[in-house]
Amino acid sequence: MTIKGQQDSAIKAEEEKRKTKAEEIDGEIRKTEITALTQNQGNILNWVTSIMKPGADGVTAQVPAEYKPIINAVIQNVMIKSVASTKEQQEMIMAEMQAAQEQQQMQQQQAQQPMQEQQNINQPPQPQPMAA
Numbered sequence: 001m002t003i004k005g006q007q008d009s010a011i012k013a014e015e016e017k018r019k020t021k022a023e024e025i026d027g028e029i030r031k032t033e034i035t036a037l038t039q040n041q042g043n044i045l046n047w048v049t050s051i052m053k054p055g056a057d058g059v060t061a062q063v064p065a066e067y068k069p070i071i072n073a074v075i076q077n078v079m080i081k082s083v084a085s086t087k088e089q090q091e092m093i094m095a096e097m098q099a100a101q102e103q104q105q106m107q108q109q110q111a112q113q114p115m116q117e118q119q120n121i122n123q124p125p126q127p128q129p130m131a132a
Helices: 003-052 065-083 087-122
Strands: none
Touching: 003 065, 065 087
C-alpha cells in the first residue's frame, strides 16, 4: 500500500471513530432525556394520585377547578397510555371514563335538587310590594 493509501485509510478510520463516538454520545443524551421524562411523569402521577386519594374519612377531596384540565390531560396522556396497549383500548377507556363522569354529574344534580326544594319550602314567602 502506498503512503497516500495509508493516509486515506487512517483518515477514514478516524472519521469512523468520530462518527461512532458521536452516535454513542447521542445515544447517552437520548437515554438521559428518556430517564428524566420518565421521572417527571412519575412525579406528576404521584401528584395526581395524591390529589385524588380519599382522605381519612374515605371521601375524595374536591379537585380545584383550575387543576381539572391538568389532571384530565395527565390521565389521558400518561395513565391511560401506560395501561392500554392499543389505540382502541385507549379510546374505550376514555369513553368509559367520560360516561362515568357524566353519570356522577347527573347524580350530583339529582342530589342537589331535593336540597334546593327543601330550602325553598323552609323559606317564608317574600312579601310583595304594594302598588301605590
